Amino acid sequence: MQDLNLTIKENIRLTDKMWKMELCHPDLEVQKPGQFINLKIDGYFLRRPISVCDATNGEVTIIYAVVGKGTTALSEMTAGQKVQALCGLGNGYDTSLSGDKPLLLGGGAGVPPMYLLAKQLRSEGKPVAVILGFNTASEIFYDEEFYKLGCRVILATADGSLGAKGFVTDVMPEDYTYVYTCGPEPMLKAVYKKAETSGQFSFEERMGCGFGACMGCSCKTITGYKRICKDGPVLRKEEILWED
Amino acid sequence: MGRLSVDLCGIEIDNPVIPASGTFGFGYEFAEIYDINCLGTFSFKGTTKEPRFGNPTPRIAECASGMLNAVGLQNPGVEKVIAEELPKLKEVFHKPVMANISGFSVDDYVYTSEKLDKEEQVGWLEINISCPNVHGGGMSFGTDPEAAASVMKAVKEVTTKPVIAKLTPNVTDIVSMAKACVDAGADAISLINTMLGMRIDLKTRKPLLANTTGGLSGPAIFPVALRMVYQVAQAVDVPIIGMGGVSSAEDVLEMMMAGATAVQVGAANLVDPMACPKMIEALPEAMDRYGIETLKELQIKE
Numbered sequence: 383m384q385d386l387n388l389t390i391k392e393n394i395r396l397t398d399k400m401w402k403m404e405l406c407h408p409d410l411e412v413q414k415p416g417q418f419i420n421l422k423i424d425g426y427f428l429r430r431p432i433s434v435c436d437a438t439n440g441e442v443t444i445i446y447a448v449v450g451k452g453t454t455a456l457s458e459m460t461a462g463q464k465v466q467a468l469c470g471l472g473n474g475y476d477t478s479l480s481g482d483k484p485l486l487l488g489g490g491a492g493v494p495p496m497y498l499l500a501k502q503l504r505s506e507g508k509p510v511a512v513i514l515g516f517n518t519a520s521e522i523f524y525d526e527e528f529y530k531l532g533c534r535v536i537l538a539t540a541d542g543s544l545g546a547k548g549f550v551t552d553v554m555p556e557d558y559t560y561v562y563t564c565g566p567e568p569m570l571k572a573v574y575k576k577a578e579t580s581g582q583f584s585f586e587e588r589m590g591c592g593f594g595a596c597m598g599c600s601c602k603t604i605t606g607y608k609r610i611c612k613d614g615p616v617l618r619k620e621e622i623l624w625e626d
Numbered sequence: 627m628g629r630l631s632v633d634l635c636g637i638e639i640d641n642p643v644i645p646a647s648g649t650f651g652f653g654y655e656f657a658e659i660y661d662i663n664c665l666g667t668f669s670f671k672g673t674t675k676e677p678r679f680g681n682p683t684p685r686i687a688e689c690a691s692g693m694l695n696a697v698g699l700q701n702p703g704v705e706k707v708i709a710e711e712l713p714k715l716k717e718v719f720h721k722p723v724m725a726n727i728s729g730f731s732v733d734d735y736v737y738t739s740e741k742l743d744k745e746e747q748v749g750w751l752e753i754n755i756s757c758p759n760v761h762g763g764g765m766s767f768g769t770d771p772e773a774a775a776s777v778m779k780a781v782k783e784v785t786t787k788p789v790i791a792k793l794t795p796n797v798t799d800i801v802s803m804a805k806a807c808v809d810a811g812a813d814a815i816s817l818i819n820t821m822l823g824m825r826i827d828l829k830t831r832k833p834l835l836a837n838t839t840g841g842l843s844g845p846a847i848f849p850v851a852l853r854m855v856y857q858v859a860q861a862v863d864v865p866i867i868g869m870g871g872v873s874s875a876e877d878v879l880e881m882m883m884a885g886a887t888a889v890q891v892g893a894a895n896l897v898d899p900m901a902c903p904k905m906i907e908a909l910p911e912a913m914d915r916y917g918i919e920t921l922k923e924l925q926i927k928e
Contacts, residue, residue, distance in 0.1 A: 383659060385900065422897065427844055428688045429897060452688075468899070588684040590695060591896035594655045596648065597671075597700045598686040600679070607679055607700070612655070625682075 383593055384469045386410055388442070390461050396523040399447050400491070401457045405465065406441045413437035414474030415499035416564075416584055416616045419444065420592040422466040426452045429468070431592050431611070433564070433584075435494035435524075436501070442469065445494035445523070471592050472615050475499050475582050477506060481559025486512040486533075487550045487573055489565025493524055495584060497531075499562055504531050511536065513553055515565065519544035551576045561619075571624060581619045585610050601625075629920045630909055632666070634865055634888050635788035635813045637722055637749050639666035642878060642921060643906050646869050646892035647672050647726035647752065647792075648697065652711040657718035659899050664906055666888060669724040669752050670707075670715065673742070675734045677703035681759060687825045687834040692844025692871065693893055694823050696759045696837035699728050704738045712745060722749025726792070728757055729767075732780045743785035751787050753777060753812075756794030756819035758841045768794040768819075771806035778810035788813040790867065795847075795854055796822050804858040815858060816867035816890065818851045844893040845871040852884050859885020873901065875908035879916065882924045 388405040396402050413419070413434040419442060420429040430452050436443035448457050459465065477484075477499070484503055488496035493514055503510045511534040516522050518541045528535045537545025538553050546553045550565070551572045561581030563573045570583050587610040590598030594612030601608055603621040608614055630641035645656075647669040656662050680700030687694040701707065715723065725742040729735035735753060742748050755768035755777055767773045774791065781789055791807035793800065795818040804815050820841025825834040833839075851870025859866055868886030872878060873894045881889045894901035909921075918924065 383899075385659070426688065427690075427692055427893075427897060428686070588686045590686045590693065591649075591899070593899060595651050595899075596686075596695065596896050597651075597680065597697045598695060599683060600685075600697075600700055601683065602679060 383471060384409065384411060386467060386469055387464050388467050390459055390463050390465060391441070392461055393457065393459055395457070396445065397521050399449075399521070400445055400523055401448060402435070402443065402445045403456070404441065404443045405467070408440055410440050410442060410469060412439050413442055413470055413498070415477070415502050416474035416495050417470055417472045418592075418615065420468040420471055421456065423452050423455050425455065428590065429592060430456065431471070431589050433495040435497050437498055447491045468592060472611060473613065475562055475584075475616050477502050479560060479580070479582070480508060480562070482508060483557060483559040484508060484510055485555065485558035485561050486510060487515070487561060487563040487565070488512065489515040489550055489569040490517070490521065492563070492565030492569070492584070495564050496562070497524060497527060500528060500531050500533050504533070510534070511555055511558065513538060513550045515539075515550035515569065517541065574619060574622060574624070577619070582616050583619060583622060584615045585617060586615065629913065630906070632887055632921055632925070634867075635750060637788070639721075639888065641666045641906050641909065642882065642888035643902050644668055644724065644867065644888055644890045645895055645902055646890035647754065649892045649895045652715045653719050654714055656895070656899055660903050662719055663721065664903050667721055667724050667749060668719070669726045669890060670711070671701050672699050672726045672728045672754055672757065673701050673704050673707045673738055674699055674728050675704055675737045677701065677706065682836040684834060684836055685840070687840065689823070689825065689842060689844070689846060692842055692846035694825060694835060694840035694842055695820070696835045696840035698759045698837065699757055704741045708741060708745060712747065716747055723747050724750045724752050724790070726752045726754055728754045728760070730760070732777055735777050736780045736784055739781045740784040743787055748787060750790055750814070751781065751785055752790040752792050752816060753781055754792045754819070756792050758794065758796060758820055758822045758839070759837060768803065769797050771802050774803055775806045775810035778807050778812045782811035790814040790816050792819060793817040794819045795850060795870070800854045801857050801861045804862050808862045808864055812864065814865040814867060814887075815862065816869060817858060818847070818854050818870045821847055821850065843871065845873055847871045848877060852880060855881060855886050856884040875905050875912040878905060878909060879912060879918065879924070882921060887925055
């Protein structure tokens with residue numbers, strides 16, 4: 383974990399709800415796919431945990447949904463302003479288990495972490511198929527970026543306005559060795575049910591600290607209690623325990 | 627001893643800054659970030675007789691100048707705390723530590739206290755009779771002077787270590803609660819635990835917390851905590867550990883001027899993991915500014 387005062391390089395709107403922010407700091411270590419950073423926004427007591435979309439040494443890109451007052455304030459910040467952030471939080475995805483045909487499934491605000499993951503898997507020389515699910519065509523973002531990485535991209539919209547009509551689970555290819563996924567919980571559940579291989583699933587929970595101290599985001603798993611912020615957000619398929 | 631040292635029930639601590647239970651785990655998450663031996667001590671995660679998962683999520687909600695939590699005393703139970711957590715704690719922290727103990731009956735408190743009393747590194751037993759987020763225990767002992775006294779009395783019988791009663795602000799008369807604990811043998815009082823609160827999600831029209839209510843902490847409650855520390859300090863002769871929204875060296879001084887011997891820091895640790903070392907570092911300069919030579923001089927009662 384690093385505690386840094388990041389400088390905003392760019393903060394732009396991608397769709398109605400989604401914004402992309404690039405931040406930099408000379409000491410920032412490269413973030414792992416599936417990790418998140420926890421941003422301090424002036425006037426708000428708790429930090430805002432946002433997943434990492436892309437990262438290099440010294441730079442990190444986040445894509446965040448504007449859902450409340452805190453993220454609205456974040457969207458109003460401009461290049462040159464500073465944001466204090468705890469970086470390198472969470473366990474992240476393990477690419478060593480992917481096999482030679484990993485399948486990535488991202489839904490809505492769960493798409494961004496798939497990008498750095500796809501980038502890393504591609505750099506390991508693996509062919510990557512990625513399914514991006516959205517409610518409707520106007521909510522689609524980053525599909526081009528996945529093409530540019532050389533991924534096979536499958537688009538699905540719930541209303542059929544672009545790509546296949548349906549959910550990410552309706553368009554899963556036959557042949558894959560492993561699944562990586564991030565998205566709303568009903569989607570994660572559907573992927574869990576349909577996937578014929580093992581995989582890694584990234585979960586979301588309201589957090590207090592974001593670094594494992596407060597037990598605010600605990601969940602039950604087959605292998606015991608886990609803190610989504612510290613032992614997660616990525617859980618292995620074998621350890622997930624669904625509670626209804 | 628230095629300018630910052632204070633005496634807490636016969637144990638000299640290097641400074642009065644103590645991370646509060648439930649915001650600091652068993653220390654090692656923070657030990658990854660800084661050398662936690664700079665702390666006066668810390669109060670470890672509330673421990674019960676049996677293991678507890680706690681409440682369903684969401685357990686956290688934000689408020690103006692603070693937060694609500696309804697964790698519900700998640701902990702692995704006293705046996706595992708002793709077998710697994712304390713050995714790890716010992717590797718990163720080399721001072722006496724404060725054991726925080728919760729229960730659902732007098733027997734629970736006694737059982738857990740008796741076990742933790744035997745742990746060499748445990749310097750104090752902080753008896754939490756004030757958790758607002760569990761049912762049938764916790765706070766119910768802290769809202770009735772007789773029940774509080776019965777817990778203190780029973781715990782005192784099974785330990786030679788200083789016993790600290792951690793009180794809830796969710797009472798009409800904090801002074802009578804403190805007095806009942808001291809009369810029953812408590813060696814110190816820590817206050818305040820969180821204040822019972824609630825938030826509703828406008829979109830779903832349902833409570834933000836799965837537990838419906840939760841405990842409010844953070845700067846929002848500082849003036850309430852300060853007032854209660856002040857009132858209790860007028861009424862009892864034992865040391866008081868003041869807590870509730872402490873976020874700066876100035877807050878530490880203010881709490882001590884109200885009558886606290888030491889302070890605990892809770893919510894501030896969660897938003898800034900460096901909150902405590904920053905406060906400790908800022909204390910000497912803040913003391914200079916207000917003409918305070920040593921912290922001990924703040925404790926001499928007229």
